[in-house]
Amino acid sequence: MRQRTLAAAALAVLLAAAGCGGSGSTTQAPPAQAADRLQAARDAAARAAGGDRPGGTLNLLGVLSGPQLDAYLGTFAPFEEATGIKIKYESTGDVFAVLQTRVAGGNPPDVVSNPSAGQVAQLAEQGRLVALDPFLDMARVRADYPEGLTSLSTVDGKLYGVFYNTAVQGLVWYDPKTYQGPKPPASWDELSGWAERTAAGGTTPWCVGLESGPSSGWPGAVWIEQFVLQQAGPELFTKWWKGELPWTAPEIRRAFERFGAIATDARQVSGGPTAVLTTDFNSSPQGLFADPPACQLHVQADFLGNALAQTVPGVVPGTDIDFFPFPPVDPARAGSVEISGETLALLKDSPRGRAFMRYVATPEFSALVAGTGQWIAANRRTPLDAYTSVLSRRAAAVYADAATVQYAAQNAMPLAMTQAFLKAVLGYVSKPSTLDDQLAGLERARAGAYSR
Numbered sequence: 472m473r474q475r476t477l478a479a480a481a482l483a484v485l486l487a488a489a490g491c492g493g494s495g496s497t498t499q500a501p502p503a504q505a506a507d508r509l510q511a512a513r514d515a516a517a518r519a520a521g522g523d524r525p526g527g528t529l530n531l532l533g534v535l536s537g538p539q540l541d542a543y544l545g546t547f548a549p550f551e552e553a554t555g556i557k558i559k560y561e562s563t564g565d566v567f568a569v570l571q572t573r574v575a576g577g578n579p580p581d582v583v584s585n586p587s588a589g590q591v592a593q594l595a596e597q598g599r600l601v602a603l604d605p606f607l608d609m610a611r612v613r614a615d616y617p618e619g620l621t622s623l624s625t626v627d628g629k630l631y632g633v634f635y636n637t638a639v640q641g642l643v644w645y646d647p648k649t650y651q652g653p654k655p656p657a658s659w660d661e662l663s664g665w666a667e668r669t670a671a672g673g674t675t676p677w678c679v680g681l682e683s684g685p686s687s688g689w690p691g692a693v694w695i696e697q698f699v700l701q702q703a704g705p706e707l708f709t710k711w712w713k714g715e716l717p718w719t720a721p722e723i724r725r726a727f728e729r730f731g732a733i734a735t736d737a738r739q740v741s742g743g744p745t746a747v748l749t750t751d752f753n754s755s756p757q758g759l760f761a762d763p764p765a766c767q768l769h770v771q772a773d774f775l776g777n778a779l780a781q782t783v784p785g786v787v788p789g790t791d792i793d794f795f796p797f798p799p800v801d802p803a804r805a806g807s808v809e810i811s812g813e814t815l816a817l818l819k820d821s822p823r824g825r826a827f828m829r830y831v832a833t834p835e836f837s838a839l840v841a842g843t844g845q846w847i848a849a850n851r852r853t854p855l856d857a858y859t860s861v862l863s864r865r866a867a868a869v870y871a872d873a874a875t876v877q878y879a880a881q882n883a884m885p886l887a888m889t890q891a892f893l894k895a896v897l898g899y900v901s902k903p904s905t906l907d908d909q910l911a912g913l914e915r916a917r918a919g920a921y922s923r
Contacts, residue, residue, distance in 0.1 A: 509548075525554060531583070533585075545843065570585070583815070636840055638846065677733050680752045689881060696708075704807070705807060723910065837857075
């Protein structure tokens with residue numbers, strides 16, 4: 472089973488699982504949407520439906536649940552009000568398997584909100600999706616979305632998916648009240664040098680948790696992806712996830728080794744490698760707020776700060792939790808950003824489905840996505856003042872100002888390759904001396920994964 476998206480199911484689990492605090496403590500409530508933005512979204516929905524009210528129901532399959540699902544459905548409320556179309560959301564912990572089963576059984580949902588751009592492309596190649604070009608303003612779409620995103624949902628020159636959100640990966644989170652290191656570091660060498668000195672002085676620099684059920688290992692894969700991108704650049708990064716670079720290449724080996732220097736060193740990481748393997752990814756960030764702190768730093772996507780503010784009593788964004796981008800290994804790679812995100816794709820062609828896809832491609836919809844406080848909107852026309860959190864505005868600026876934007880490698884790889892990657896991450900952390908065997912196994916997996 473493929474890993475759940477970092478920007479979607481990961482946050483849903485984090486919000487559900489986090490629970491630090493005592494009696495009388497308060498957490499931040501999710502933000503309310505501004506009335507003028509809700510009206511603008513209603514107007515955009517009406518235009519998307521051509522001024523009609525088609526009514527009926529649109530079935531949407533996705534991974535969200537709990538508070539994050541509530542926020543997500545709120546972005547569709549103006550569409551429902553303007554068009555009379557009811558969005559019926561079906562939540563599943565494994566959208567990949569459920570979607571495959573539904574498609575194979577001839578009972579697909581109308582729309583899928585999919586964290587795997589690779590699966591969207593595969594379904595398009597199989598003729599299972601509706602091409603969006605005939606009814607979207609493609610000139611507007613190309614202007615509003617980075618080419619790196621639209622290309623992932625394009626097959627044979629036709630667009631089959633629209634990203635509604637992005638999550639900036641590999642941000643380094645810290646508590647400003649306790650972290651005394653460089654903010655931000657100019658390079659990985661500067662940060663790792665500080666971490667070495669800190670560890671030598673008896674303070675643990677890092678918290679890492681790789682446990683995530685059947686998706687265990689994905690946080691470690693994020694670390695490795697960051698090292699590949701930040702030391703070797705976007706061209707090699709793209710060749711790697713496309714299967715055009717051997718896993719035994721020195722750049723990939725070095726990325727594993729840099730991650731292992733932290734995750735397998737009991738001085739560097741809270742609890743040592745055993746804790747790294749057994750700690751839930753949603754629990755590990757809470758080490759920043761333990762008494763005394765279990766660590767100083769934690770790598771996670773942009774959603775982490777707002778999620779902690781909503782679940783850990785007393786945490787105020789910017790005051791108690793802050794971030795800096797993952798520092799470049801090679802300073803020439805500064806400004807390289809990796810993102811994940813969810814793609815909305817249409818499986819059944821209908822006036823309702825077409826209106827919905829037009830709506831989610833608008834900046835008015837994206838402004839609501841930004842206003843949830845949960846995600847960075849993928850549409851580049853989203854105004855920064857739509858973000859209600861200082862952390863979200865800063866992460867959105869990182870996304871907007873990036874010199875290069877790359878989609879998460881583990882989400883872009885074929886399923887079999889991703890599964891092997893995550894398994895190798897766990898195997899390496901469990902027994903670092905097996906790195907050669909792990910990379911050789913990944914190379915064998917590459918031979919089969921990309922030939923299907």
